[in-house]
Amino acid sequence: MDINFLQILFQFINFSVVVGAVSYLLYKPVLKILEERTSRIEEAQKAARETLEEKERINKLEKAVIRSADKKAAEIVDAARQTAKETETAAIVKAKVQAEKEIEKARAGWESEKSQLKQELKSEYITSVVATASKVLAADLDAKKHSALIDSQLTDLLKKI
Amino acid sequence: MNSIVTSATKLSETQKKKITSALEKKYPEAQISFVVDETTIGGVKITVGSKQIDMTLQAQLLQLQKTLEEEQNGQ
Numbered sequence: 001m002d003i004n005f006l007q008i009l010f011q012f013i014n015f016s017v018v019v020g021a022v023s024y025l026l027y028k029p030v031l032k033i034l035e036e037r038t039s040r041i042e043e044a045q046k047a048a049r050e051t052l053e054e055k056e057r058i059n060k061l062e063k064a065v066i067r068s069a070d071k072k073a074a075e076i077v078d079a080a081r082q083t084a085k086e087t088e089t090a091a092i093v094k095a096k097v098q099a100e101k102e103i104e105k106a107r108a109g110w111e112s113e114k115s116q117l118k119q120e121l122k123s124e125y126i127t128s129v130v131a132t133a134s135k136v137l138a139a140d141l142d143a144k145k146h147s148a149l150i151d152s153q154l155t156d157l158l159k160k161i
Numbered sequence: 162m163n164s165i166v167t168s169a170t171k172l173s174e175t176q177k178k179k180i181t182s183a184l185e186k187k188y189p190e191a192q193i194s195f196v197v198d199e200t201t202i203g204g205v206k207i208t209v210g211s212k213q214i215d216m217t218l219q220a221q222l223l224q225l226q227k228t229l230e231e232e233q234n235g236q
Protein backbone atom coordinates (compact mmCIF):
# COMPACT_ATOMS: atom_id res chain seq x y z
CA MET A 1 0.00 0.00 0.00
CA ASP A 2 1.46 3.29 -1.08
CA ILE A 3 1.14 6.46 0.92
CA ASN A 4 0.18 9.40 -1.20
CA PHE A 5 1.61 12.30 0.69
CA LEU A 6 0.23 14.72 -1.82
CA GLN A 7 -3.19 13.33 -1.24
CA ILE A 8 -2.60 13.63 2.51
CA LEU A 9 -1.47 17.19 2.13
CA PHE A 10 -4.44 17.95 -0.04
CA GLN A 11 -6.73 16.35 2.49
CA PHE A 12 -5.05 18.25 5.28
CA ILE A 13 -5.37 21.54 3.43
CA ASN A 14 -8.93 20.69 2.51
CA PHE A 15 -9.70 19.77 6.15
CA SER A 16 -8.07 23.00 7.33
CA VAL A 17 -10.14 25.01 4.88
CA VAL A 18 -13.27 23.22 6.04
CA VAL A 19 -12.33 23.74 9.67
CA GLY A 20 -11.61 27.42 8.98
CA ALA A 21 -14.85 27.86 7.11
CA VAL A 22 -16.86 26.05 9.73
CA SER A 23 -15.13 27.98 12.45
CA TYR A 24 -15.84 31.24 10.75
CA LEU A 25 -19.31 30.51 9.53
CA LEU A 26 -20.73 28.32 12.33
CA TYR A 27 -18.63 28.22 15.46
CA LYS A 28 -18.48 31.95 16.12
CA PRO A 29 -22.23 32.59 15.53
CA VAL A 30 -23.11 29.61 17.63
CA LEU A 31 -20.68 30.77 20.30
CA LYS A 32 -22.22 34.22 20.14
CA ILE A 33 -25.71 32.72 20.39
CA LEU A 34 -24.59 30.65 23.38
CA GLU A 35 -23.01 33.67 25.03
CA GLU A 36 -26.16 35.65 24.48
CA ARG A 37 -28.24 32.78 25.83
CA THR A 38 -25.95 32.54 28.86
CA SER A 39 -26.25 36.25 29.32
CA ARG A 40 -30.07 36.06 29.12
CA ILE A 41 -30.12 33.17 31.56
CA GLU A 42 -27.88 35.10 33.95
CA GLU A 43 -30.10 38.14 33.60
CA ALA A 44 -33.17 36.03 34.16
CA GLN A 45 -31.53 34.44 37.20
CA LYS A 46 -30.56 37.88 38.47
CA ALA A 47 -34.11 39.12 37.91
CA ALA A 48 -35.44 36.04 39.67
CA ARG A 49 -33.11 36.64 42.63
CA GLU A 50 -34.15 40.27 42.73
CA THR A 51 -37.78 39.25 42.57
CA LEU A 52 -37.24 36.80 45.41
CA GLU A 53 -35.42 39.45 47.42
CA GLU A 54 -38.22 41.92 46.70
CA LYS A 55 -40.75 39.32 47.70
CA GLU A 56 -38.82 38.66 50.91
CA ARG A 57 -38.62 42.38 51.61
CA ILE A 58 -42.33 42.76 50.96
CA ASN A 59 -43.04 39.81 53.25
CA LYS A 60 -40.93 41.38 56.00
CA LEU A 61 -42.62 44.72 55.45
CA GLU A 62 -46.03 43.05 55.50
CA LYS A 63 -45.21 41.29 58.75
CA ALA A 64 -43.93 44.54 60.22
CA VAL A 65 -47.10 46.33 59.11
CA ILE A 66 -49.26 43.55 60.59
CA ARG A 67 -47.31 43.68 63.87
CA SER A 68 -47.63 47.45 63.94
CA ALA A 69 -51.36 47.22 63.16
CA ASP A 70 -51.82 44.57 65.87
CA LYS A 71 -49.97 46.76 68.36
CA LYS A 72 -51.98 49.81 67.33
CA ALA A 73 -55.24 47.84 67.57
CA ALA A 74 -54.26 46.58 71.03
CA GLU A 75 -53.49 50.15 72.09
CA ILE A 76 -56.86 51.34 70.76
CA VAL A 77 -58.67 48.53 72.57
CA ASP A 78 -56.77 49.31 75.80
CA ALA A 79 -57.56 53.01 75.43
CA ALA A 80 -61.22 52.21 74.76
CA ARG A 81 -61.35 49.95 77.82
CA GLN A 82 -59.67 52.63 79.93
CA THR A 83 -62.09 55.27 78.66
CA ALA A 84 -65.05 52.96 79.30
CA LYS A 85 -63.76 52.28 82.82
CA GLU A 86 -63.29 55.99 83.51
CA THR A 87 -66.73 56.77 82.09
CA GLU A 88 -68.26 54.03 84.23
CA THR A 89 -66.48 55.33 87.34
CA ALA A 90 -67.55 58.91 86.57
CA ALA A 91 -71.14 57.77 86.02
CA ILE A 92 -71.14 55.85 89.31
CA VAL A 93 -69.70 58.84 91.19
CA LYS A 94 -72.23 61.16 89.56
CA ALA A 95 -75.09 58.80 90.42
CA LYS A 96 -73.87 58.56 94.03
CA VAL A 97 -73.65 62.34 94.34
CA GLN A 98 -77.10 62.71 92.82
CA ALA A 99 -78.52 60.05 95.15
CA GLU A 100 -76.93 61.74 98.17
CA LYS A 101 -78.40 65.06 97.09
CA GLU A 102 -81.83 63.48 96.72
CA ILE A 103 -81.54 61.83 100.12
CA GLU A 104 -80.40 65.10 101.68
CA LYS A 105 -83.25 66.95 99.98
CA ALA A 106 -85.78 64.39 101.19
CA ARG A 107 -84.29 64.51 104.69
CA ALA A 108 -84.43 68.34 104.71
CA GLY A 109 -88.04 68.21 103.51
CA TRP A 110 -88.90 65.66 106.15
CA GLU A 111 -87.15 67.71 108.85
CA SER A 112 -88.98 70.84 107.72
CA GLU A 113 -92.29 69.00 107.73
CA LYS A 114 -91.53 67.51 111.12
CA SER A 115 -90.56 70.92 112.49
CA GLN A 116 -93.72 72.49 111.07
CA LEU A 117 -95.86 69.71 112.51
CA LYS A 118 -94.15 70.10 115.87
CA GLN A 119 -94.77 73.85 115.73
CA GLU A 120 -98.43 73.32 114.90
CA LEU A 121 -98.80 70.81 117.71
CA LYS A 122 -97.19 73.22 120.18
CA SER A 123 -99.40 76.02 118.96
CA GLU A 124 -102.47 73.83 119.32
CA TYR A 125 -101.28 72.77 122.74
CA ILE A 126 -100.81 76.39 123.86
CA THR A 127 -104.23 77.36 122.49
CA SER A 128 -105.76 74.40 124.26
CA VAL A 129 -104.02 75.24 127.56
CA VAL A 130 -105.12 78.89 127.38
CA ALA A 131 -108.68 77.86 126.51
CA THR A 132 -108.74 75.46 129.46
CA ALA A 133 -107.28 78.13 131.74
CA SER A 134 -109.97 80.55 130.53
CA LYS A 135 -112.69 78.04 131.34
CA VAL A 136 -111.22 77.22 134.77
CA LEU A 137 -110.86 80.90 135.62
CA ALA A 138 -114.38 81.69 134.40
CA ALA A 139 -115.81 78.85 136.45
CA ASP A 140 -113.80 79.71 139.54
CA LEU A 141 -114.32 83.47 139.45
CA ASP A 142 -117.54 84.27 141.30
CA ALA A 143 -118.82 87.82 141.85
CA LYS A 144 -116.98 88.24 145.14
CA LYS A 145 -113.66 87.12 143.77
CA HIS A 146 -114.20 89.22 140.68
CA SER A 147 -114.91 92.30 142.76
CA ALA A 148 -111.77 91.65 144.77
CA LEU A 149 -109.79 91.23 141.52
CA ILE A 150 -111.08 94.57 140.19
CA ASP A 151 -110.27 96.29 143.48
CA SER A 152 -106.74 94.98 143.21
CA GLN A 153 -106.51 96.31 139.63
CA LEU A 154 -108.09 99.71 140.29
CA THR A 155 -105.03 101.55 141.59
CA ASP A 156 -102.98 100.52 138.61
CA LEU A 157 -105.89 101.08 136.24
CA LEU A 158 -106.57 104.61 137.42
CA LYS A 159 -102.93 105.52 137.00
CA LYS A 160 -103.07 104.42 133.37
CA ILE A 161 -106.15 106.52 132.51
CA MET B 162 -115.92 111.30 123.32
CA ASN B 163 -117.36 107.93 124.35
CA SER B 164 -115.80 105.93 127.14
CA ILE B 165 -116.75 102.31 127.62
CA VAL B 166 -115.89 100.39 130.76
CA THR B 167 -116.22 96.64 130.20
CA SER B 168 -116.18 93.94 132.92
CA ALA B 169 -117.27 90.29 133.23
CA THR B 170 -119.65 91.07 136.12
CA LYS B 171 -121.37 94.23 137.20
CA LEU B 172 -119.07 96.66 139.04
CA SER B 173 -119.88 97.93 142.53
CA GLU B 174 -120.93 101.54 142.90
CA THR B 175 -117.65 102.38 144.64
CA GLN B 176 -115.68 100.91 141.77
CA LYS B 177 -117.82 102.77 139.23
CA LYS B 178 -117.34 106.07 141.10
CA LYS B 179 -113.59 105.69 141.26
CA ILE B 180 -113.40 104.93 137.53
CA THR B 181 -115.85 107.68 136.58
CA SER B 182 -113.98 110.22 138.69
CA ALA B 183 -110.66 109.34 137.09
CA LEU B 184 -112.11 109.44 133.57
CA GLU B 185 -113.92 112.75 134.06
CA LYS B 186 -110.76 114.28 135.42
CA LYS B 187 -108.77 113.26 132.39
CA TYR B 188 -111.55 113.48 129.78
CA PRO B 189 -114.16 116.05 131.01
CA GLU B 190 -116.29 115.72 127.87
CA ALA B 191 -116.38 111.89 127.98
CA GLN B 192 -119.72 110.03 127.92
CA ILE B 193 -119.13 107.05 130.20
CA SER B 194 -121.04 103.78 129.89
CA PHE B 195 -120.54 100.49 131.76
CA VAL B 196 -120.90 97.21 129.86
CA VAL B 197 -120.91 93.61 131.13
CA ASP B 198 -119.15 91.11 128.87
CA GLU B 199 -118.66 87.62 130.31
CA THR B 200 -116.17 86.67 127.64
CA THR B 201 -113.62 88.95 129.31
CA ILE B 202 -113.58 86.35 132.18
CA GLY B 203 -112.44 88.85 134.80
CA GLY B 204 -110.90 92.30 135.29
CA VAL B 205 -111.74 95.59 133.58
CA LYS B 206 -111.24 97.07 130.14
CA ILE B 207 -111.56 100.80 129.51
CA THR B 208 -111.86 102.20 126.00
CA VAL B 209 -111.65 105.95 125.48
CA GLY B 210 -111.75 106.88 121.80
CA SER B 211 -108.87 105.00 120.23
CA LYS B 212 -107.13 104.44 123.55
CA GLN B 213 -107.67 101.14 125.35
CA ILE B 214 -106.57 99.95 128.78
CA ASP B 215 -107.23 96.23 128.88
CA MET B 216 -106.66 94.52 132.22
CA THR B 217 -109.10 91.67 131.64
CA LEU B 218 -108.07 88.06 132.25
CA GLN B 219 -109.02 87.33 128.64
CA ALA B 220 -106.45 89.89 127.41
CA GLN B 221 -103.84 88.59 129.81
CA LEU B 222 -104.40 85.01 128.69
CA LEU B 223 -104.22 86.07 125.04
CA GLN B 224 -100.99 87.91 125.80
CA LEU B 225 -99.65 84.80 127.52
CA GLN B 226 -100.60 82.69 124.50
CA LYS B 227 -98.94 85.16 122.16
CA THR B 228 -95.76 85.21 124.26
CA LEU B 229 -95.60 81.41 124.38
CA GLU B 230 -96.13 81.13 120.63
CA GLU B 231 -93.48 83.76 119.92
CA GLU B 232 -91.07 81.97 122.22
CA GLN B 233 -91.61 78.64 120.53
CA ASN B 234 -91.32 80.19 117.07
CA GLY B 235 -88.00 81.71 118.09
CA GLN B 236 -86.58 78.30 119.02
